[in-house]
Amino acid sequence: MGYIARVQRGKSKGFIQMAAHFQRLSRQWRVAAFAALLVFGTFAMAQEFRGGHPQTYVVKRGDTLWDIAGRFLQRPWLWPEIWQANPHIRNPHLIYPGDVLSLAYLNRVGVQPGPRDETPINAVALSDVERFLKDIRIHERIDDMPYVVALEEERLRAAAGDVAYVRGLGDVQPGQRFAVLRPVQEYTMGRRRSCCALVGRDGLDHAGRREVDDWERFWTESMLAEGGVMEHLGYEMRRVNAGVVTRGEVGGIQVSTLLLDDPNREVRAGDKVVPVESIPYDLQFFPHAPTQQFPYQKAQVLAVADMLTSGGPRDVVALSVGARDGIDNGTVFSVWRVGNSVVDKVEFPGDYREEDLVANNRKLRLPDEYASHVMVFRTFDKVSYALVMDSTRPTRVGYELKHPDAPY
Numbered sequence: 149m150g151y152i153a154r155v156q157r158g159k160s161k162g163f164i165q166m167a168a169h170f171q172r173l174s175r176q177w178r179v180a181a182f183a184a185l186l187v188f189g190t191f192a193m194a195q196e197f198r199g200g201h202p203q204t205y206v207v208k209r210g211d212t213l214w215d216i217a218g219r220f221l222q223r224p225w226l227w228p229e230i231w232q233a234n235p236h237i238r239n240p241h242l243i244y245p246g247d248v249l250s251l252a253y254l255n256r257v258g259v260q261p262g263p264r265d266e267t268p269i270n271a272v273a274l275s276d277v278e279r280f281l282k283d284i285r286i287h288e289r290i291d292d293m294p295y296v297v298a299l300e301e302e303r304l305r306a307a308a309g310d311v312a313y314v315r316g317l318g319d320v321q322p323g324q325r326f327a328v329l330r331p332v333q334e335y336t337m338g339r340r341r342s343c344c345a346l347v348g349r350d351g352l353d354h355a356g357r358r359e360v361d362d363w364e365r366f367w368t369e370s371m372l373a374e375g376g377v378m379e380h381l382g383y384e385m386r387r388v389n390a391g392v393v394t395r396g397e398v399g400g401i402q403v404s405t406l407l408l409d410d411p412n413r414e415v416r417a418g419d420k421v422v423p424v425e426s427i428p429y430d431l432q433f434f435p436h437a438p439t440q441q442f443p444y445q446k447a448q449v450l451a452v453a454d455m456l457t458s459g460g461p462r463d464v465v466a467l468s469v470g471a472r473d474g475i476d477n478g479t480v481f482s483v484w485r486v487g488n489s490v491v492d493k494v495e496f497p498g499d500y501r502e503e504d505l506v507a508n509n510r511k512l513r514l515p516d517e518y519a520s521h522v523m524v525f526r527t528f529d530k531v532s533y534a535l536v537m538d539s540t541r542p543t544r545v546g547y548e549l550k551h552p553d554a555p556y
Contacts, residue, residue: 204250207243207262213271214435214523214537216249220257224537225435225480225521225552231257242268271433271478272535276462277525280453281429286382286528290331293420297403305414312391313403314421320396320404325424328389328408328415335381335450335531337468381450381468381530388413390424430477435523437552438481439474447473447549449483450531458542462535465522465543470530479524481534481549485541487514515556519543 205219217227243249246262274281287293294316299306306312312328389412395405408415446469453464469475489511496510520539524532536543 204248207245207247207249207269209245209266209269210273211245211269212273213243213269216243216269218538220249223552225437225523227257228434228436231259244268268432270431271435272523272525272537273462274431277464277533277535280464280526280533283387284526284533285329285385285387285427286335286531287329287385288382288529290383290385290420293329293422295421296328296406296415296417296419298417299415305416306408307414308389308408308411310408310415311394312406312408312415312419314406315403317393317404317421318397320393322393322395324393326391326393326406326421327387327424328391328406329385329420329422330388330413330416331420332384332386333451334383335466335468336378337381337448337450338378382528384466384531385420388419389415429526433478433523433525435478435480438479441551441554442469442473442549444486444548447481449543449545449547449549451545452543458544459536460542461520461537461539463543465534465536467522467524467532467534467549468530469549470528470532472529475524475527475532477525477527479532479534480537480552481522481524482518482552482554483520483522483536483539483543484516484548484550484554485519485544486546486548487516489513516548517541519547521552522549 205216207216213227214224217224217231221227243259244262244264245266246264248260248262250258250260294314296312297315298313300311300313303310314326317326389408390410391406391408393404394407395401397404406421448468450466450468452459453466456463459465467475467481491510492512519541520543521537522534522543523537524534526533
């Protein structure tokens with residue numbers, strides 16, 4: 149019994165030693181795995197930085213955060229997530245002229261504060277978007293707005309110091325201020341059942357009525373005939389002037405008198421009139437990816453500013469998505485030319501009818517082609533405005549919007 153007991157105790161002791169050995173190995177493996185994760189995380193973060201970047205950079209007046217981030221980062225829109233300021237700087241995104249930026253570590257940008265005697269720099273130059281912040285807005289409806297019906301001495305144009313006669317203000321009091329807006333274009337977006345989307349940017353006449361040419365009418369009618377849907381996104385309105393009411397509808401007079409006082413643009417009959425009100429807009433923008441990836445034909449470039457069909461860096465574009473789609477200021481998209489569908493002329497060298505090729509899936513879809521990155525700076529319900537930040541090719545009307553990191 150004594151021998152057997154000693155053997156059993158020996159086995160128990162060996163088992164305990166073996167268990168302790170495996171426990172030590174387990175701890176070592178956990179430490180190794182944790183270290184590997186740290187190395188991988190640091191390596192992954194390091195991939196965000198460009199090679200050959202400067203060790204330090206002194207912020208200058210006129211710099212933008214996007215351009216500075218482009219010196220350090222592969223993806224400039226990620227700077228809010230990567231930049232870390234020194235503890236005594238309250239907001240790491242407020243960078244001032246004179247601040248010294250340095251890459252203290254692989255995964256952070258350190259900031260040595262400068263004199264702080266100027267305003268902080270922005271993600272974009274406000275001069276690029278100022279008129280769209282102050283003078284451009286989107287309205288859902290314009291038919292029921294008061295409007296300029298005539299000008300003094302039956303003039304065709306009126307400027308500061310002239311009088312405009314406004315219909316529809318109703319019971320208005322002298323001294324009230326009103327802004328004069330001009331309808332510029334109506335944004336629509338249609339979806340054809342058979343193939344594709346059609347973005348609309350219809351010019352408006354002096355009374356805000358659509359000026360549709362035969363080509364646009366043909367496409368609209370063909371879309372609706374195929375069971376497509378045309379959605380009204382809003383009217384783009386431009387502020388052209390402002391003034392003070394000097395006389396309301398009194399003594400049988402059916403219009404109000406508006407004395408223009410803004411040396412901005414000339415006023416003409418048909419311009420709309422709305423009360424002057426404070427319209428909030430952002431002056432600081434922090435880039436970030438959209439909250440969702442939109443399906444094809446949902447998020448597109450509606451227009452390029454100044455009635456162009458294509459634009460490049462620092463041009464403003466209108467987008468077919470807005471606040472109702474989860475878009476806010478700072479949202480960054482990549483813009484893509486949608487790939488065409490082509491016939492393989494090697495496999496089908498003869499003449500074929502287009503409808504037969506489509507019906508039999510004889511067309512090949514080509515890949516989309518990257519064009520640019522844009523950042524939203526002004527958001528309305530169904531439409532937003534964005535600035536082209538960088539590009540490899542022109543940004544055109546009808547191009548598709550995707551996540552900024554979309555690979556295709």
